[in-house]
Amino acid sequence: NAGVMQNPRHLVRRRGQEARLRCSPMKGHSHVYWYRQLPEEGLKFMVYLQKENIIDESGMPKERFSAEFPKEGPSILRIQQVVRGDSAAYFCASSPGFPSYEQYFGPGTRLTVT
Amino acid sequence: AQTVTQSQPEMSVQEAETVTLSCTYDTSESDYYLFWYKQPPSRQMILVIRQEAYKQQNATENRFSVNFQKAAKSFSLKISDSQLGDAAMYFCAYRSPNAGNNRKLIWGLGTSLGVNP
Numbered sequence: 001n002a003g004v005m006q007n008p009r010h011l012v013r014r015r016g017q018e019a020r021l022r023c024s025p026m027k028g029h030s031h032v033y034w035y036r037q038l039p040e041e042g043l044k045f046m047v048y049l050q051k052e053n054i055i056d057e058s059g060m061p062k063e064r065f066s067a068e069f070p071k072e073g074p075s076i077l078r079i080q081q082v083v084r085g086d087s088a089a090y091f092c093a094s095s096p097g098f099p100s101y102e103q104y105f106g107p108g109t110r111l112t113v114t
Numbered sequence: 115a116q117t118v119t120q121s122q123p124e125m126s127v128q129e130a131e132t133v134t135l136s137c138t139y140d141t142s143e144s145d146y147y148l149f150w151y152k153q154p155p156s157r158q159m160i161l162v163i164r165q166e167a168y169k170q171q172n173a174t175e176n177r178f179s180v181n182f183q184k185a186a187k188s189f190s191l192k193i194s195d196s197q198l199g200d201a202a203m204y205f206c207a208y209r210s211p212n213a214g215n216n217r218k219l220i221w222g223l224g225t226s227l228g229v230n231p
Binding site for chain 1: 151156223224
């Protein structure tokens with residue numbers, strides 16, 4: 001059973017460009033979580049999605065950030081008009097849902113904004 | 115709101131020795147989950163051990179065990195017979211119970227563990 005897949009692993013964007021980060025959950029998992037890890041810091045929750053629904057976006061910045069998890073295909077975290085402060089590692093985790101909400105992590109995408 | 119504190123930014127241990135990493139948390143919930151994750155240089159986040167608050171017995175996974183003190187809100191990780199491959203960042207994390215939609219993990223800032231040969 002393949003683990004959580006994230007791509008790209010490394011992404012370089014210039015200020016003002018858009019960044020799209022993709023996450024394919026483990027087979028059979030319908031819940032996806034996005035976390036951000038700034039340099040020298042722990043992870044911070046951003047958003048929690050089920051198929052076609054955003055369940056909790058309390059950690060998502062109000063502007064420029066959006067996330068989706070369509071019925072078919074991977075979950076996408078989209079950052080518009082990136083700024084240097086967006087440089088971080090972005091981790092995706094997935095869980096199967098009831099009765100288990102254990103989160104399994106992908107390898108992360110390292111975003112560098114130049 | 116829940117918080118997780120790891121007061122040891124860095125620690126080191128001799129190979130084959132035992133080391134304990136500290137974690138404290140704050141919550142008003144009576145039921146919850148606690149986790150230790152390992153992040154090696156590859157940056158992959160790996161689950162080391164989990165503890166359900168309603169279970170009094172401390173969790174154990176091979177060389178890894180926890181000391182869960184619910185009243186003190188303390189959740190330390192003990193690594194026995196340390197190996198070079200244990201060198202990594204270790205994060206303590208908290209999660210609310212399964213009921214409701216609050217399933218996010220709340221993280222400490224991590225402890226960097228070095229293992230000396």
